[in-house]
Amino acid sequence: MPTDDLTLRTVRLSIRPLEADALDDAQALFEVLGDPALGWWTGEAAPADVDEVRDRIRAWTEHEPDDQRWHNWIARRIDDGRPVGYVQATVVGPRARLAWVIRVDAQRQGYATEAATAVVDRLSADGVGIFEATIAAGHEASEGVAWHLGMEATDEVEDGERVWRALLSACRRSRRRAPSGRARTGPARTARSGRVCGPSRSARPSACRRSASP
DSSP, X not given: OOGGGGOEEOSSEEEEEXXXXXXXXXXXXXXXXXXXXXXXXHOOOOOSSHHHHHHHHHHHHSSOOTTOEEEEEEEEETTTOOEEEEEEEEEETTEEEEEEEEOGGGTTXXXXXXXXXXXXXXXXXXXXXXXXXXXXXXXXXXXXXHHHTTOEEEEEEETTEEEEEEEHHHHHSOOOOOOTTSOOOOOSOOSBOOOSSOSOXXXXXXXXXXXXXX
């Protein structure tokens, strides 16, 4: 599918597919992942340089199985062009597994929900009807994002993380407002970004193991 067909835009964000050979994309992703503080949530060391980031992008975008579609978007603020994070989706038939990562200094501003909502809307237009994320226990910010996307926690657990799921009708309902006691939308990331059936979970960022609250 042409890159232009997957370019998304929201009130505050421009969300474009990551390209391994685009230096600008690698530099933008390095700005997101280069902060060592992000590793407190992701459990990953910050990349050493832009070349390492380009290698990660290649791992996320190359060798896609015939029965899957791998999507990776970089989200930038429209007003100043700065990257705030990225969103990923692995699509297998009518099902998509989502993940999101937001730069530390851009967290708690609703960017994750805004970007992920745009992705859900785009994929649903392509016929995707089931959306999932896996979230570590106590990761309230990501639970808030999933809840605002219409997802509900299931009884399923993968690698120690709870599977959240929404059907298309739930995703398209009016955007939810969190009742008292419910975590508000948190612009952190899902607990795991592993491919649904990818060649290796290490091809995606590792699990978020802590609450996104600083």
